Amino acid sequence: DPGADVRVDVVVIGMGQAGLSAAHHLQRRGYEIGERMLLLDANPGPGGAWQHRWPSLTLKTANGVNDLPGWGLDDAIDVDEEIPAAQTVPEYYRAYEERFGLRVDRPVVVDRVEQPEGVGSDFVVAVSGEGTAGLGGSIAGAGAGQAGRAPVTRTIRARAIVNATGTWDRPRIPYYPGIGSFAGRQLHTRDYTRAEDFAGERVLVVGAGISAVQHLAELAPVAQTHWVSRTRPDIRNAAFTPEVGAGVVARVDERVRQGLPPASVVSNTGLPVSAVETGMLPQCHPMFDRLDEHGAVWDALSLRSWGSAPEARRIDVDVVLWATGFLHRLDHLAPLGLRTEDGGLLVDGRATTRAVRNHGVHLPGYGPSASTIGANRAGRWVAREVEEYLGSLDGPDG
Ligand code: FAD
Numbered sequence: 001d002p003g004a005d006v007r008v009d010v011v012v013i014g015m016g017q018a019g020l021s022a023a024h025h026l027q028r029r030g031y032e033i034g035e036r037m038l039l040l041d042a043n044p045g046p047g048g049a050w051q052h053r054w055p056s057l058t059l060k061t062a063n064g065v066n067d068l069p070g071w072g073l074d075d076a077i078d079v080d081e082e083i084p085a086a087q088t089v090p091e092y093y094r095a096y097e098e099r100f101g102l103r104v105d106r107p108v109v110v111d112r113v114e115q116p117e118g119v120g121s122d123f124v125v126a127v128s129g130e131g132t133a134g135l136g137g138s139i140a141g142a143g144a145g146q147a148g149r150a151p152v153t154r155t156i157r158a159r160a161i162v163n164a165t166g167t168w169d170r171p172r173i174p175y176y177p178g179i180g181s182f183a184g185r186q187l188h189t190r191d192y193t194r195a196e197d198f199a200g201e202r203v204l205v206v207g208a209g210i211s212a213v214q215h216l217a218e219l220a221p222v223a224q225t226h227w228v229s230r231t232r233p234d235i236r237n238a239a240f241t242p243e244v245g246a247g248v249v250a251r252v253d254e255r256v257r258q259g260l261p262p263a264s265v266v267s268n269t270g271l272p273v274s275a276v277e278t279g280m281l282p283q284c285h286p287m288f289d290r291l292d293e294h295g296a297v298w299d300a301l302s303l304r305s306w307g308s309a310p311e312a313r314r315i316d317v318d319v320v321l322w323a324t325g326f327l328h329r330l331d332h333l334a335p336l337g338l339r340t341e342d343g344g345l346l347v348d349g350r351a352t353t354r355a356v357r358n359h360g361v362h363l364p365g366y367g368p369s370a371s372t373i374g375a376n377r378a379g380r381w382v383a384r385e386v387e388e389y390l391g392s393l394d395g396p397d398g
Pocket of ligand 1: 013014015016017018019040041042043047048049050053062063064065066108109110111164165166167168169211266326329332364365366370371372373375
């Protein structure tokens with residue numbers, strides 16, 4: 001029956017650093033792809049979110065891309081630190097997938113994950129997209145007759161879920177009064193491509209993370225830049241150290257174990273700004289109170305905790321560029337009811353990736369593992385904890 005559910009032990013959703021690492025470790029534990037495990041990704045090609053990064057972001061300007069387990073970046077490809085990371089990283093991931101036979105069904109979007117018979121029973125994963133046609137093609141019978149046909153919506157039954165969907169698809173733009181009345185252009189980091197698009201314009205960059213600083217430094221030679229942020233930028237001319245990183249990870253870890261929404265790891269490691277970049281940054285003002293048709297307006301100066309508003313109490317601009325970060329893409333898991341009242345997700349386990357309310361759901365790349373190094377490490381623990389969970393289902397009490 002071509003319409004029959006495919007059934008596997010584990011479905012890995014999302015094939016960025018986190019999904020690849022988890023898949024690699026699961027594969028080593030005997031979860032054969034197509035038989036016991038399916039790997040799904042919404043993107044058309046390898047690379048996770050990296051295939052979409054803006055062209056001027058290179059391995060030289062990025063925070064550092066960690067190796068995947070078992071085969072490092074330098075061994076896998078000829079690395080040129082000057083070419084876009086949007087080329088280099090996908091090339092690495094592609095080579096990696098091929099070397100280890102990590103066969104990914106793509107583009108396949110997971111629309112919903114449900115568990116109709118309750119915790120401990122099968123998950124039902126609803127998927128759509130072109131890549132669904134050949135999905136599970138290696139499983140005898142399942143999917144037969146569908147290969148090569150038009151995209152369809154299908155369901156997969158799985159005993160465990162590894163969700164590694166990242167954040168790129170959920171840009172975060174905070175609400176400010178008047179945001180809808182601004183007559184100029186507004187865009188988010190996600191949609192930024194190159195500085196030349198803003199030649200001769202007055203651009204207001206919002207945010208105090210690495211993206212904001214990179215946008216400002218790039219825009220300075222071609223545009224008139226302005227900068228605002230809710231918090232004071234934490235500029236460090238010193239290089240980013242592992243100790244700083246570990247401190248941030250520990251703080252995020254503590255938050256998510258309490259069910260609070262995580263803060264971004266990568267944007268909280270301080271700003272390793274070079275001396276050259278520092279010279280290109282305008283003064284950073286505290287966040288405006290509202291936008292109007294022409295730009296940003298400051299009303300309540302007395303409430304400021306740091307810095308001062310511009311003297312004119314307004315800045316007129318053509319563009320507002322929101323470098324305000326990303327949220328985790330988890331909507332498809334909503335039917336599982338994992339969310340806390342605080343808007344977080346309770347997680348525990350050795351890499352802080354196991355959903356407390358449902359040990360069948362594992363989330364590498366969430367919270368403290370939302371960096372390439374963290375995602376990579378998490379993969380090993382996720383594989384082990386998935387196996388433990390499946391073992392508990394099979395066990396005498398399962
Ligand atoms: P992603 O790489 O985002 O992969 C997730 C995949 O899941 C995507 O392919 C997506 O299509 C897929 N997906 C999502 N939803 C679904 C769905 N419903 N169904 C099917 N598939 C789905 N970290 C570093 O360590 N070093 C850096 O230099 C660095 N630079 C960064 C720069 C920017 C601008 C940003 C935004 C982040 C940066 N990060 C960096 C953090 C980075 O996001 C993580 O380190 C890491 O790359 C994320 O990997 P991931 O596997 O969790 O997610």
